[in-house]
Amino acid sequence: MRILVVFAILSVLKMLIRPQVKDLKIIGYYxxxxxxxxxxxxxxxxxVCIFFKEINPLMDFIQGISITxxxxxxxxxxxxxxxxxxxxxxxxxxxxxxxxxxxxxxxxMFLSGHWNSYLDACFDAMSGFATTGLxxxxxxxxMSYGHNFWRHLIMFLGGQGIVVFALSFLVRGFSGAFKxxxxxxxxxxxxxxxxxxxxxxxxxxxxxxxxxxxxxxTVSIFEGMKPVNAYFHSACIFMAAFDTGGFAPxxxxxxxxxxxxxxxxxxxxxxxxxxxxxxxxxxxxxxRKEIWRNIExxxxxxxxxxxxxxxxxxLVQSQSYSGAVMLFRKGFYQLISxxxxxxxQTIYARQFIKEWGHxxxxxxTIAMGLGGASCSTTGGIKMxxxxxxxxxxxxxxxxxxxxxxxxxxxxxxxxKQIVLEDKQVxxxxxxxxxxxxxxxxxxxxxxxxxxxxxxxxxxxxxxxANVGLSCGITEVSMPAVLKITYILQMWAGRLEFxxxxxxxxxxxxxxxxxx
Amino acid sequence: MRKYFxxxxxxxxxxxxxxxGGCAFGAGALVPPVLAESITSTQLIExxxxxxxxxxxxxxxxxxxxxxxxxxxxxxxxxxxxxxxIWMSKDFTKDIVYTGSYKAKGDILEVEGIFHRACPQHGGDxxxxxxxxxxxxxxxxxxxxxDSNKRNIALILLxxxxxxxxxxxxxxx
Numbered sequence: 001m002r003i004l005v006v007f008a009i010l011s012v013l014k015m016l017i018r019p020q021v022k023d024l025k026i027i028g029y030y031x032x033x034x035x036x037x038x039x040x041x042x043x044x045x046x047x048v049c050i051f052f053k054e055i056n057p058l059m060d061f062i063q064g065i066s067i068t069x070x071x072x073x074x075x076x077x078x079x080x081x082x083x084x085x086x087x088x089x090x091x092x093x094x095x096x097x098x099x100x101x102x103x104x105x106x107x108x109m110f111l112s113g114h115w116n117s118y119l120d121a122c123f124d125a126m127s128g129f130a131t132t133g134l135x136x137x138x139x140x141x142x143m144s145y146g147h148n149f150w151r152h153l154i155m156f157l158g159g160q161g162i163v164v165f166a167l168s169f170l171v172r173g174f175s176g177a178f179k180x181x182x183x184x185x186x187x188x189x190x191x192x193x194x195x196x197x198x199x200x201x202x203x204x205x206x207x208x209x210x211x212x213x214x215x216x217x218t219v220s221i222f223e224g225m226k227p228v229n230a231y232f233h234s235a236c237i238f239m240a241a242f243d244t245g246g247f248a249p250x251x252x253x254x255x256x257x258x259x260x261x262x263x264x265x266x267x268x269x270x271x272x273x274x275x276x277x278x279x280x281x282x283x284x285x286x287x288r289k290e291i292w293r294n295i296e297x298x299x300x301x302x303x304x305x306x307x308x309x310x311x312x313x314x315l316v317q318s319q320s321y322s323g324a325v326m327l328f329r330k331g332f333y334q335l336i337s338x339x340x341x342x343x344x345q346t347i348y349a350r351q352f353i354k355e356w357g358h359x360x361x362x363x364x365t366i367a368m369g370l371g372g373a374s375c376s377t378t379g380g381i382k383m384x385x386x387x388x389x390x391x392x393x394x395x396x397x398x399x400x401x402x403x404x405x406x407x408x409x410x411x412x413x414x415x416k417q418i419v420l421e422d423k424q425v426x427x428x429x430x431x432x433x434x435x436x437x438x439x440x441x442x443x444x445x446x447x448x449x450x451x452x453x454x455x456x457x458x459x460x461x462x463x464x465a466n467v468g469l470s471c472g473i474t475e476v477s478m479p480a481v482l483k484i485t486y487i488l489q490m491w492a493g494r495l496e497f498x499x500x501x502x503x504x505x506x507x508x509x510x511x512x513x514x515x
Numbered sequence: 516m517r518k519y520f521x522x523x524x525x526x527x528x529x530x531x532x533x534x535x536g537g538c539a540f541g542a543g544a545l546v547p548p549v550l551a552e553s554i555t556s557t558q559l560i561e562x563x564x565x566x567x568x569x570x571x572x573x574x575x576x577x578x579x580x581x582x583x584x585x586x587x588x589x590x591x592x593x594x595x596x597x598x599x600x601i602w603m604s605k606d607f608t609k610d611i612v613y614t615g616s617y618k619a620k621g622d623i624l625e626v627e628g629i630f631h632r633a634c635p636q637h638g639g640d641x642x643x644x645x646x647x648x649x650x651x652x653x654x655x656x657x658x659x660x661x662d663s664n665k666r667n668i669a670l671i672l673l674x675x676x677x678x679x680x681x682x683x684x685x686x687x688x
Contacts (some may be wrong), residue, residue, distance in 0.1 A: 144617040229579070330633070353561070
């Protein structure tokens with residue numbers, strides 16, 4: 001579906017008809033609405049600042065919300081139109097919305113003084129919205145509750161989809177919502193109506209947030225934390241885990257808690273976040289067998305086992321850890337964190353390079369590249385595509401073995417039985433190829449700047465697949481070119497290319513198109 | 516599927532346990548040599564194998580929570596670059612008054628203890644088991660004074676936002 005739309009739009013853009021003012025107005029109008037939505041979200045950290053009596057952070061957020069709402073309302077005011085957006089408009093709105101949210105969402109972060117430059121704040125804002133988790137923050141252990149809450153909230157917002165949230169909750173009876181829903185890398189509807197789907201995703205996430213915070217907060221109190229900190233950290237960690245983001249309130253990430261139960265619970269949250277929302281819906285509605293039959297959960301299980309085997313073999317080879325508990329808490333934890341696209345760490349970044357050895361790093365890198373389920377908050381290639389490509393490979397082998405006259409029909413279970421078709425395989429392969437190219441492009445830039453191949457590939461894959469595990473390259477002193485490269489990778493990886501291709505085509509048409 | 520899941524998990528656990536038996540781990544150092552000079556977190560992380568199981572001195576600011584666990588406690592200490600977990604007797608925590616946060620500068624501690632690259636007692640955490648803890652500087656509450664520049668800019672921007680909203684309302688009429 002998504003690939004067909006891209007081809008259709010790009011073929012129209014190939015004709016190079018210069019976009020008209022009408023097109024800009026439609027894009028500006030909906031972009032304005034999304035920006036207003038992002039601005040309104042800043043009311044939550046403002047409430048947190050008031051609750052904890054943090055005056056200067058409150059001023060930062062008042063500045064941030066004022067600028068964001070001004071930009072949003074001005075766009076809305078000057079571009080007001082009754083025209084419905086086409087596919088092209090919808091996808092351009094999505095790609096621009098993510099850039100706008102990054103630039104505007106970074107304002108309060110930069111004002112806090114915890115980021116060395118505005119580029120660094122934008123890096124973290126994109127990392128948060130795209131649920132990556134790579135960070136350039138300084139002095140995190142002294143950050144205000146308000147700013148810390150905002151870092152985690154943007155992951156929650158980005159994980160569910162900025163545009164879909166803004167449009168489905170702030171606009172009634174909006175016919176273009178599906179186009180933007182697809183543009184945000186969600187081409188599956190849980191419910192027949194896309195607005196109902198978006199609302200279901202939000203309700204599910206909020207219910208899990210309440211339960212997750214309660215469970216994790218209670219465990220944290222038992223582990224010795226003060227109640228206020230325990231529940232604040234738990235809410236932040238839940239948002240980061242379920243939305244497979246990877247930020248944490250303290251600089252040591254999950255290592256700060258030194259707690260096995262805490263790690264077990266976050267593993268459960270990460271896996272929940274990596275599951276398809278359709279699968280969550282099936283389980284909620286009583287179809288529990290689906291989890292054992294669904295192609296995505298089966299492939300996820302297999303790839304976790306295979307990549308853990310590689311990682312564990314690497315760790316045993318490098319004699320990094322001894323004992324099953326250590327292999328679980330260090331090897332399996334980083335592995336599942338990478339595979340689900342979360343990026344929580346219970347080791348220091350440099351330990352990957354200094355202690356893990358290449359084989360273990362390869363295991364983690366493959367896991368990061370694969371990602372979780374489609375229609376979830378994870379990044380990467382996704383399990384459904386891996387499953388489809390694998391099925392297609394088996395089908396081709398069958399074709400060679402069986403007589404030419406044999407008719408081969410393959411099916412796979414994804415909520416219902418689906419017949420494997422060539423167009424699905426083509427679409428899956430195209431996205432898979434795009435991701436692999438993106439991973440290696442980032443690695444090439446890293447290598448050009450002097451980093452070793454394995455380190456550069458690891459960090460690039462982590463950025464492009466929206467994971468957030470770091471081997472130490474992501475730090476304040478890294479070259480600005482690499483910061484920008486990773487920002488673009490996080491953006492492209494989160495939106496799964498389509499919206500960005502269309503935006504590029506739009507600019508080409510704008511420059512070279514006929515009137 | 517469920518049957519295979521349990522079987523594979525069982526086999527993996529079995530394999531991990533047996534693989535672990537073949538691993539070398541330096542927990543057997545009986546009398547660790549003492550390094551008197553204070554070592555930075557970067558030195559420890561970059562040269563973890565070299566310092567593994569040695570008695571070292573580390574100093575930094577107490578941050579976050581003092582997490583008491585039975586007769587012991589976890590205290591995280593930040594030396595300005597990274598924070599490291601210190602496993603210490605609960606008695607040592609009595610002197611800790613301030614822990615680093617937005618509203619406080621934490622006490623500065625000097626810890627002498629055994630450094631573990633991958634602590635066997637704590638699931639492989641990189642940590643220090645404290646033997647001697649000294650408070651070398653007391654922390655303090657950071658009183659927050661309002662930044663007048665921030666306040667003025669915030670007020671101006673709020674005014675601009677109000678103007679934009681008034682424009683909207685006027686246009687609707």
